[in-house]
Amino acid sequence: MLDDLIREEDVAWAAELMGLGPDGFAPVEGDDSRFRAMLRLDTVDFEACPGSGKTTLLVAKLAVLAIRWAYRQQGICVLSHTNAARNEIGSKLSNTAAGIALMRYPHFVGTIHSFVNEYLALPWLRSKGVEVRCVDTQIALAKRWALLPRNTRWALQQANLTESCLIYTQPDYGGGATGRFGAQTQTYQAIVTARRTSSEQGYFCFDEMFIWARELLDSCPEATRTLRRRYPLVFIDEAQDNSEAQSALLHRIFCEGDAPSRRQRFGDSNQAIYASSSQSGATTDLFPSGDVHPMPRSYRFGQDLADKVQGLGVTPQPLIGAGPPDNIGTDPKERAIFLFDDGSVQEVLPRYGQHLLDTFTAEVLERGVFTAIAGVHEPGGDDNIPRAMGHYVPTYDPSCVRKEASPSSFVQYLARARFESAAVGNTDKLVNATASALLAASELAGGTHGRMSRKSPHRRVVEILSEGGARASYRALQEIVLTHAGEISPEVWAAQARALVEDIVRQLSGTAELDGTVVAFLTAPQAPIAAEGEAAILTRTDNLFTYPADAPRVRVRLGSIHSVKGETHTATLVLDSFFHKHHLSELKPWLLGSKSGGSTTTPRGKKVLEGIRMLGRLKLHYVAMTRPTHLLCLAMRKDAFGDGELNTLADRGWRIIDCCAPA
Numbered sequence: 001m002l003d004d005l006i007r008e009e010d011v012a013w014a015a016e017l018m019g020l021g022p023d024g025f026a027p028v029e030g031d032d033s034r035f036r037a038m039l040r041l042d043t044v045d046f047e048a049c050p051g052s053g054k055t056t057l058l059v060a061k062l063a064v065l066a067i068r069w070a071y072r073q074q075g076i077c078v079l080s081h082t083n084a085a086r087n088e089i090g091s092k093l094s095n096t097a098a099g100i101a102l103m104r105y106p107h108f109v110g111t112i113h114s115f116v117n118e119y120l121a122l123p124w125l126r127s128k129g130v131e132v133r134c135v136d137t138q139i140a141l142a143k144r145w146a147l148l149p150r151n152t153r154w155a156l157q158q159a160n161l162t163e164s165c166l167i168y169t170q171p172d173y174g175g176g177a178t179g180r181f182g183a184q185t186q187t188y189q190a191i192v193t194a195r196r197t198s199s200e201q202g203y204f205c206f207d208e209m210f211i212w213a214r215e216l217l218d219s220c221p222e223a224t225r226t227l228r229r230r231y232p233l234v235f236i237d238e239a240q241d242n243s244e245a246q247s248a249l250l251h252r253i254f255c256e257g258d259a260p261s262r263r264q265r266f267g268d269s270n271q272a273i274y275a276s277s278s279q280s281g282a283t284t285d286l287f288p289s290g291d292v293h294p295m296p297r298s299y300r301f302g303q304d305l306a307d308k309v310q311g312l313g314v315t316p317q318p319l320i321g322a323g324p325p326d327n328i329g330t331d332p333k334e335r336a337i338f339l340f341d342d343g344s345v346q347e348v349l350p351r352y353g354q355h356l357l358d359t360f361t362a363e364v365l366e367r368g369v370f371t372a373i374a375g376v377h378e379p380g381g382d383d384n385i386p387r388a389m390g391h392y393v394p395t396y397d398p399s400c401v402r403k404e405a406s407p408s409s410f411v412q413y414l415a416r417a418r419f420e421s422a423a424v425g426n427t428d429k430l431v432n433a434t435a436s437a438l439l440a441a442s443e444l445a446g447g448t449h450g451r452m453s454r455k456s457p458h459r460r461v462v463e464i465l466s467e468g469g470a471r472a473s474y475r476a477l478q479e480i481v482l483t484h485a486g487e488i489s490p491e492v493w494a495a496q497a498r499a500l501v502e503d504i505v506r507q508l509s510g511t512a513e514l515d516g517t518v519v520a521f522l523t524a525p526q527a528p529i530a531a532e533g534e535a536a537i538l539t540r541t542d543n544l545f546t547y548p549a550d551a552p553r554v555r556v557r558l559g560s561i562h563s564v565k566g567e568t569h570t571a572t573l574v575l576d577s578f579f580h581k582h583h584l585s586e587l588k589p590w591l592l593g594s595k596s597g598g599s600t601t602t603p604r605g606k607k608v609l610e611g612i613r614m615l616g617r618l619k620l621h622y623v624a625m626t627r628p629t630h631l632l633c634l635a636m637r638k639d640a641f642g643d644g645e646l647n648t649l650a651d652r653g654w655r656i657i658d659c660c661a662p663a
């Protein structure tokens, strides 16, 4: 039924639609990989280099399929790993009427988590009589902690266990990281009781939904048949990032055994990086495997950058640099390395800002995307400078860029929305972030309205608040948020916002007294602090570094490498950071060109893989260094380099900028 849905004559139309011109997917210099990729509808893995247009290709295929899809009860299932990727696909599809149809029944476009919730975990829990109110790890854990007897809490604290010991891994509420408290202990029993009670009340942690999804499949094996009939064609974006739990579950739903769905995965195994060092990739249904369709051309950057970053791929791919795109009308720029020492680490960002001003025209500075990213962005000890982003920019707030976890305070909800709307430029994010923060505060205060809804958070709040009551406070609060573009000063918070927020949270939750957890969630915003001395850098809590500070001409978005996966920037500065060792210093042999790839071959011809930590380091920095279209910069300690090494770098086309010396 599916074979004829994308025809040769559709390819030029789809390329045009994606803004690539009619020849966007046409064969180039004998390479017809993209043209063939467009036509294929069999089960295949598209393993392709950074910037090769995987997401673009996926959306182009979907646009054609949307027009030809004639089935009313069966749909296309498009799964991504993150909300950011889902939103990217959604916004690209929304450019055509047929694309918009794909966002509705009978199709599904969403994250793997939302698919698992909607089709498996939620219906299963409902069938067991549980109404799911909220899937939010922070809220579920706060509820569970509050359910524990006081002496259990004390015992857990004494054993250095945090709330996360209340996450379970089995359908009997057992498992999880309970430290020295084995199943026979009273403390363990209290933990299990709190887990069970809060789950029965409808509060779940994010990853627990997979437990219930698996239980459904165990109990009702016919569910897979139904899902395969419903979704004969499945696309998975960012497939390299799937965890074992996700991969195994998807394989079981769509592939294992008879009559599998057709499944196409898009990804790049060299870019497989995970949210935490304890996570690892899938072992079931490895990506890529089986029929692999490579696409070697990167449309993001040119050949010079391709040649310099290629070696950082664990399995170096033949990288053809067919970029950069000429959408901002400038040529690729000379790569640069900023060198610093303990005393000048905070000079790096201003020097980068100045370098951008010297390199790009005012128009490019206005239209381009400029970032500075570090492998480690959570603060640690004050030694081993540079340990994390905070050593370069003391006011950096890591919670603002954690895309998947929920913010942990009202102010952080707003900060994240400011950060996100800096990229998109709409107020909708601020309005909904305010509403989400109020709903989260209300849940913490004991509200039981639940957050599982297809409606926007703003609509939910308006519906719950009665007219004449706190709805007026809600309107006034939204007006304050919008007037201040989400950046509420401590003064405005104290004088106006706080009372409104408390009034709304009381009405949403039906609780007169707001306890300690809610009070902590509603802590006042901090005034921006400037670091001491000449190297003072002032960023706002939204992690935008503006330069020059007094009359900004460029905005640099700060973040972790994880937070920029899949993104395209005009210029990217990759800052060194520390995890067991300094990342970039450890990668020096790759920068100097003496090593390439994730393995070496011994004189006897034996292939020896780099250690696990080094492989992680390579992948992380391969993602980082393949983001820019026009300018790649690095920042490293000056004393990381020995005799002659800086000359080697200069010979390899790196411009050296020494921040230890006055500008």
Ligand SMILES: Nc1ncnc2c1ncn2[C@@H]1O[C@H](COP(=O)(O)OP(=O)(O)OP(=O)(O)O)[C@@H](O)[C@H]1O
Pocket: 020, 024, 025, 034, 048, 049, 050, 051, 052, 053, 054, 055, 056, 057, 268, 271, 299, 300, 325, 565, 566, 567, 568
């Ligand atoms: N066929 C093409 N011709 C010209 N430009 C293209 C083509 N395909 C994609 N592009 C452009 O290349 C850039 C990268 O595309 P995209 O983000 O889809 O790549 P990706 O493979 O998903 O990247 P990553 O692996 O880093 O996530 C975008 O600016 C896109 O518009």
